[in-house]
Amino acid sequence: MSLEDLTEEIEESYTDFDDDLAVSLDRETRNELAVLETALEPAETDELVRRAIHMLFQTTVETGKLDFHLRSGFDVTYDEYLSGMTFDEMTGADQYPSMDDERRYQF
Known part of the structure; x- marks a missing residue:
């Protein structure tokens, strides 16, 4: 595969995401999200999910x-x-x- 293939796949994934992305949560993830929401008090739960994606991305790049x-x-x-x-x-x-x-x- 090549740089062009990567760019094409990223663009396809990006267009597949709607503005609202439905995600199913298991019990452990739901519990952790509830604790984080209670402790951090974000305006919306979506904000925690956005932060989590940013942190995972940054960690994956840095490592x-x-x-x-x-x-x-x-x-x-x-x-x-x-x-x-x-x-x-x-x-x-x-x-x-x-x-x-x-x-x-x-x-």
């Missing part, structure tokens, strides 16, 4: 897990996705023709 999964699935990193070009494209490494090992040392 390198996002890059690991993007590299495994799409052969790009998050920085490459943000810049819109791969490292090879940034450095010009993809501009050189590939070396032919059989003829490499022939003059």
Whole structure:
């Protein structure tokens, strides 16, 4: 897969989300959400869910897990996705023709 494939999949996922995203909660998650809502007193419960997504995203980026999964699935990193070009494209490494090992040392 490539940077273009990643961008396409992200755009598809983004359009699949409605303004209201229905999420089912298990008992443990419901309990934790109730405790957080009681303690933090947000204006809406949705605010806690938004914060949780931001925290998960930030943690995943900082620990390198996002890059690991993007590299495994799409052969790009998050920085490459943000810049819109791969490292090879940034450095010009993809501009050189590939070396032919059989003829490499022939003059």
